[in-house]
Amino acid sequence: MQSIIETFRQIGELSKKNEEALLRAIKRREYPPRTILQKQDKISDKIYFVEKGSARTYYYKEGKDITYWIALENDFVGSMSSFFMREPSNKIVETIESCILWDFEYEKLEALFSSNREMEKTGRLYANYAISLLEKRFDHLHFNSAKDRYEILINRQPEIIQRVPLGMIASYLGITQETLSRIRTQV
Amino acid sequence: MQSIIETFRQIGELSKKNEEALLRAIKRREYPPRTILQKQDKISDKIYFVEKGSARTYYYKEGKDITYWIALENDFVGSMSSFFMREPSNKIVETIESCILWDFEYEKLEALFSSNREMEKTGRLYANYAISLLEKRFDHLHFNSAKDRYEILINRQPEIIQRVPLGMIASYLGITQETLSRIRTQV
DNA sequence: CGCCGAGTTGAACTGAATCAAGAAACGTGG
DNA sequence: CCACGTTTCTTGATTCAGTTCAACTCGGCG
Numbered sequence: 001m002q003s004i005i006e007t008f009r010q011i012g013e014l015s016k017k018n019e020e021a022l023l024r025a026i027k028r029r030e031y032p033p034r035t036i037l038q039k040q041d042k043i044s045d046k047i048y049f050v051e052k053g054s055a056r057t058y059y060y061k062e063g064k065d066i067t068y069w070i071a072l073e074n075d076f077v078g079s080m081s082s083f084f085m086r087e088p089s090n091k092i093v094e095t096i097e098s099c100i101l102w103d104f105e106y107e108k109l110e111a112l113f114s115s116n117r118e119m120e121k122t123g124r125l126y127a128n129y130a131i132s133l134l135e136k137r138f139d140h141l142h143f144n145s146a147k148d149r150y151e152i153l154i155n156r157q158p159e160i161i162q163r164v165p166l167g168m169i170a171s172y173l174g175i176t177q178e179t180l181s182r183i184r185t186q187v
Numbered sequence: 188m189q190s191i192i193e194t195f196r197q198i199g200e201l202s203k204k205n206e207e208a209l210l211r212a213i214k215r216r217e218y219p220p221r222t223i224l225q226k227q228d229k230i231s232d233k234i235y236f237v238e239k240g241s242a243r244t245y246y247y248k249e250g251k252d253i254t255y256w257i258a259l260e261n262d263f264v265g266s267m268s269s270f271f272m273r274e275p276s277n278k279i280v281e282t283i284e285s286c287i288l289w290d291f292e293y294e295k296l297e298a299l300f301s302s303n304r305e306m307e308k309t310g311r312l313y314a315n316y317a318i319s320l321l322e323k324r325f326d327h328l329h330f331n332s333a334k335d336r337y338e339i340l341i342n343r344q345p346e347i348i349q350r351v352p353l354g355m356i357a358s359y360l361g362i363t364q365e366t367l368s369r370i371r372t373q374v
Numbered sequence: 375c376g377c378c379g380a381g382t383t384g385a386a387c388t389g390a391a392t393c394a395a396g397a398a399a400c401g402t403g404g
Numbered sequence: 405c406c407a408c409g410t411t412t413c414t415t416g417a418t419t420c421a422g423t424t425c426a427a428c429t430c431g432g433c434g
Contacts, residue, residue, distance in 0.1 A: 332422095334421095362422070363424080365425095366422055369422090
């Protein structure tokens with residue numbers, strides 16, 4: 001329950017009052033594995049913070065299931081561009097393992113941002129932080145070999161291999177499951 | 188001179204007063220082609236809005252020059268994650284053609300965001316917009332062939348081919364110059 | 375003129391995809 | 405607690421997109 005507040009604290013300071021307002025605005029809920037949280041082509045009304053478990057966003061490309069994002073504990077998951085830009089989502093969001101998630105509703109979150117300067121600023125800083133994360137991820141994909149990308153991933157999140165099916169990790173890395181399986185035996 | 192204001196208007200409404208404050212905070216300057224705007228390993232203090240010309244960010248990977256971002260008119264360029272996260276830049280920023288740029292200084296921009304709610308909110312919304320752009324770009328790189336990526340690019344920005352050297356476009360797309368040259372003859 | 379950077383073309387090579395078949399692990403119901 | 409089917413993972417053979425390295429063309433410019 002503290003972890004979500006701590007995550008926000010890393011980005012920008014929140015007053016006690018705002019921490020409490022934030023906690024009031026969001027809902028903590030449990031979800032079984034493989035629960036669809038967001039359908040394709042529908043505007044996203046929620047993003048989620050993972051307290052426990054794992055979740056992902058994915059889409060279909062030529063019939064194949066392509067994972068875009070995998071979130072373990074203390075990470076956000078959701079169809080971000082749909083959520084923020086209010087356009088239909090090109091991605092599906094689902095839990096992988098059984099999860100405890102904090103639900104952020106669009107209207108409530110906007111209301112929170114609008115309610116005072118500190119929240120508004122925290123929202124801006126968090127968005128900037130997300131940009132830098134995305135930029136780093138893009139760099140990894142840009143000119144690294146499949147093996148390099150795999151090694152970067154397991155150095156950062158070694159437990160992901162035990163918890164997330166190989167096919168999801170493979171498409172997250174931009175390779176096929178067979179290739180990832182082969183890489184894995186080499187290391 | 189109007190274009191920068193119009194770009195901001197697309198994201199969030201700004202009052203006349205804030206539009207004026209914004210214009211006072213930024214500087215319009217001319218730069219010759221191939222001017223280094225940002226060195227590697229140095230914290231970025233400026234980002235730039237391109238009024239005229241073209242510019243890019245790039246880095247070296249195993250001695251090779253890899254273009255990460257290309258900005259034509261009405262786009263921003265800069266080492267965003269360095270600028271926002273205040274960490275050393277892993278990228279170099281330079282003009283490609285002769286440019287007219289609007290310089291955004293970090294301190295001034297933060298002061299502007301802090302000066303009032305509307306600016307703060309516009310900053311947040313713009314960051315959200317940037318996230319959705321990055322997400323789309325990532326999707327293109329993720330599971331498309333070199334040819335598909337090239338076609339997406341020329342549909343969106345046909346003039347880029349005439350104005351930016353082929354090698355820069357190639358690495359931007361994540362391929363070698365030779366491959367891009369071959370793709371180009373096929374289309 | 376001749377040089378120089380930018381782009382093209384060719385041939386050989388290679389990392390990863392594809393297609394196909396098994397093996398292992400997993401969960402559900404009997 | 406075992407038997408079954410289903411999903412997940414591995415392994416092999418082949419193909420293919422894209423890289424690499426090298427040579428060559430073209431246009432501009434001192």
